[in-house]
Amino acid sequence: MPRKKAQFKRKAASPGRKRRIQTLTGMRDILSDDYRYFEWVIRRASEMAEAYGYRQIVTPILEQTQLFERAVGADTDIVEKELFAFKDKGRDYVALRPEMTASMVRSYIQHGMLNLPQPVKLYQYGPCFRHEKPQSGRYRQFFQFDIEALGSSDPGLDAEVIILVFNILKSLGLSPHIQINSIGTPNSRQEYKKLLVKYCRKFRSRICQNCKKRLKKNPLRLLDCKTKQCQSIIEGTPQIIDYLDRESQADFEKVLDYLEESDLAYSLNPKLVRGLDYYTKTTFEIFSADEEEKSTGALVGGGRYDGLAPLLGGRETPGIGWALGLERVVARLKEKKIEPEQEIKYDIFLAQIGEKAKQKSFQLFDELRSQGVRIVNNISKQGLRAQLTLANKYQVQYSLILGQKEIVDNTVIIRDMESGMQEIVACDKIVKEVQKRLK
Ligand code: HAM
Numbered sequence: 001m002p003r004k005k006a007q008f009k010r011k012a013a014s015p016g017r018k019r020r021i022q023t024l025t026g027m028r029d030i031l032s033d034d035y036r037y038f039e040w041v042i043r044r045a046s047e048m049a050e051a052y053g054y055r056q057i058v059t060p061i062l063e064q065t066q067l068f069e070r071a072v073g074a075d076t077d078i079v080e081k082e083l084f085a086f087k088d089k090g091r092d093y094v095a096l097r098p099e100m101t102a103s104m105v106r107s108y109i110q111h112g113m114l115n116l117p118q119p120v121k122l123y124q125y126g127p128c129f130r131h132e133k134p135q136s137g138r139y140r141q142f143f144q145f146d147i148e149a150l151g152s153s154d155p156g157l158d159a160e161v162i163i164l165v166f167n168i169l170k171s172l173g174l175s176p177h178i179q180i181n182s183i184g185t186p187n188s189r190q191e192y193k194k195l196l197v198k199y200c201r202k203f204r205s206r207i208c209q210n211c212k213k214r215l216k217k218n219p220l221r222l223l224d225c226k227t228k229q230c231q232s233i234i235e236g237t238p239q240i241i242d243y244l245d246r247e248s249q250a251d252f253e254k255v256l257d258y259l260e261e262s263d264l265a266y267s268l269n270p271k272l273v274r275g276l277d278y279y280t281k282t283t284f285e286i287f288s289a290d291e292e293e294k295s296t297g298a299l300v301g302g303g304r305y306d307g308l309a310p311l312l313g314g315r316e317t318p319g320i321g322w323a324l325g326l327e328r329v330v331a332r333l334k335e336k337k338i339e340p341e342q343e344i345k346y347d348i349f350l351a352q353i354g355e356k357a358k359q360k361s362f363q364l365f366d367e368l369r370s371q372g373v374r375i376v377n378n379i380s381k382q383g384l385r386a387q388l389t390l391a392n393k394y395q396v397q398y399s400l401i402l403g404q405k406e407i408v409d410n411t412v413i414i415r416d417m418e419s420g421m422q423e424i425v426a427c428d429k430i431v432k433e434v435q436k437r438l439k
Contacts, residue, residue, distance in 0.1 A: 026132065026140030037330040038143065040340035042125055045145045045168050045324065052164050054121040054147055059103035061127065065093040070311045071102035073277025075217045082130040084140075096129035100146040101278070101305065101321060102312070108150050109314035118151030125326070137296035137328050148321035153306060155251040158282045158320055159258030165286060165300050165322050166264050172329070173338040175289040176299070178259070178266035181241070182252035182281050183220070183273055186307060188245035193219050195238050203233045223271040239270040248281050255282055265289065278305040282320065288332045299332065300324045347438055349391030349399040349417075350377040353384055357402040364402065364412070364430070371431050373438070391417060398437060400430065 023029060030038060046056065065085045072079050078098045085095040097103055104122055107113075113120045125145040132138050147164070149157055162178060169176040183189060197219050200207060204215070208227045215222065223234055244252065259266050274283045283303035302322025309317035333340070348368065352361040358379065368375045376394055381387050384401065391399045401413040401422075412430045414437075415422045425433045 024140065026134035026138075028139065028141075034330070036340045037333055038326055041172060041324075041326055041329050041333075042145060044171055045125070046123070048164060048168050048171070049121075049123045049147055052121070052160065054123040054149075057104070057107060057122050057124050058126070059097075059100065059107050059124065061097055061129075062094050063097055063103055063106070065095040067102050067106055067312070068095055068098060071105065071276075071278055071308055072099065073218075076221075076275055076277055078130060078275060082132055084129045084131055098130045099128055099276070100124060100126075100144055100323060101148060101276075101308070104146070104148045104321070105150065105305075105308050105314070105317075105319065106312055108148075108317070109309060109312055114151065114315060114317060119149045119157060120151055121147070121149045123147040137325075137331065139327060143326035144323040145326060146321065146323040148319060150309075150317055150319040153251075153304075153318035155254040155282075156258060158251075158255045158304060159262070161302065161320055161322060162255075162259065162284060162286075163262055163264065165302075165324060168324070169286065169288075169299065169329070172333060173336065174299075174329070174332055176265070176286050177289040178264060178284055178286050179269040179272055179298075180256070180259075180266050180282065180284040181269050181272035182244055182248055182255075183240055183279055183283055184244040184248040185280055188243060188248060189220070189240070192238070192240050192243040195243070196220070196222065199237050200233065207233060218277075220273045221275065223273050224275070234271065240273070241268070241270050251281055274301060274303060278308040278311070279303045280306045284322070286322075291332065296331070297328065298325075299328050344374065346374045346376040346394045346396050347398065348373055348375040348434060349387070349394055349396045350375055351384060351387035351391065351399055351401045352377070352379075353382075353401070353403040354407075356404060356407045360407060361402055364400070364427075368431060368434060371435065373431075373434055388415075388417075398434070400434075 065083070068079050068083060074080065083095050083098055085093065088094050104124070108120060123146065125143065127141050128144050129141050131140055134140060147161065149161060166176050166178065197215055200215060200219070200222055204212065207230050208225065211222050211225050211230050222230065223237065225231065225234065272283050272285060281304040285298035286300040287298055300322050302320070304318070304320040306318040308319060309315060350361055350365050352358045361377065361379070365375060365377055376396070378387060378390055381390060388399060396417060399415045399417060401415060406412055410427045411424050412427055413422050414425055414433065
């Protein structure tokens with residue numbers, strides 16, 4: 001008996017016997033070198049969204065499953081096949097968000113935002129979850145940057161949201177290309193759906209298994225089936241654009257006029273119906289112009305969803321928005337060898353040599369920082385040469401050097417990083433001296 005106990009102990013103590021735990025399939029760590037890109041895209045998108053009047057919100061990642069069933073649609077692939085849904089410990093049916101629009105509209109209704117001046121412009125970013133087959137550009141956890149403008153049906157707003165994301169992508173150095181369509185109102189779609197089903201039924205034996213189901217449940221999705229056998233059939237289908245109601249048609253023409261006026265590269269894609277049920281009228285996707293034909297998918301997807309709020313218990317509220325996939329945008333940036341802009345530009349590097357100088361540097365660093373000086377240091381680097389190399393990498397204008405002699409004399413050396421000229425300044429004058437030089 002005692003022997004057995006000893007064996008058990010040994011097993012538990014040996015870490016080598018345990019299987020290494022890794023991330024789940026389709027999920028990944030974003031390491032710091034990669035996160036630089038994410039941070040840059042988020043920063044740029046946030047700055048530009050704010051300039052257009054959007055304000056950031058944060059909604060929970062976990063929501064009631066029925067939010068997505070009602071909004072995205074119970075028969076869509078996203079809800080039917082890809083939702084991470086489960087019963088929690090309180091026996092509620094909950095799901096990890098597969099997208100953000102449903103939560104943003106829920107939040108708008110829940111917090112009575114219809115009483116604010118309309119449109120209410122919101123943005124948020126964060127992880128979304130879809131149990132998809134992992135492949136290039138498709139993850140099970142991925143980041144979206146999402147904007148929604150709620151409370152206006154003005155087609156000018158459709159153009160504005162598209163122009164905003166187009167400009168975000170352009171400012172990152174990418175060459176965006178818009179594909180756009182209008183799928184009209186649910187009423188105007190009824191007639192078209194009937195025609196589409198009638199047409200596709202003729203080829204029933206040739207269409208894929210998925211589309212056979214779609215014929216019954218969600219015929220519009222036939223239009224963007226990616227299988228070869230279905231694509232050749234879809235080529236000959238009637239086009240939704242020819243069956244739009246008057247209002248949808250007039251609105252769509254205006255949206256296109258605005259885009260043309262702004263000189264945006266777009267093409268009409270009559271098959272662009274999108275994979276979420278809430279869309280009405282304008283739908284669009286944005287690709288990197290040189291990547292459009294590849295199967296890595298759109299960088300951005302969006303559209304109008306004028307009928308969504310009532311599905312979630314709210315009043316009629318028109319809305320439009322888009323979501324940008326951060327992984328896909330970052331992948332394009334890397335392919336194009338576009339480096340992210342450095343987050344913060346520093347002006348001063350504080351170097352210290354020896355223990356006493358290190359101690360004093362904490363106080364000096366904080367004093368300068370609190371006076372608004374953009375200062376950086378690296379407390380774990382010892383030698384002066386290593387620290388000055390780092391200062392050059394940060395592209396600072398000046399380095400402050402605190403050595404043993406300076407501690408005794410109560411002074412600091414200020415070094416011009418371009419000319420290499422050095423001067424000694426009394427400690428109590430250094431803040432003023434730095435501020436004077438940086439002016
Ligand atoms: P979505 O087209 O499903 O639209 O997704 C938007 C973007 O998220 C895609 O263009 C893609 O860049 C990225 N994305 C989607 N799924 C994945 C995945 N599995 N892996 C990596 N990236 C992915 C929506 O989500 C709508 N909520 C957009 C919207 C906002 N419509 C109106 N407002």
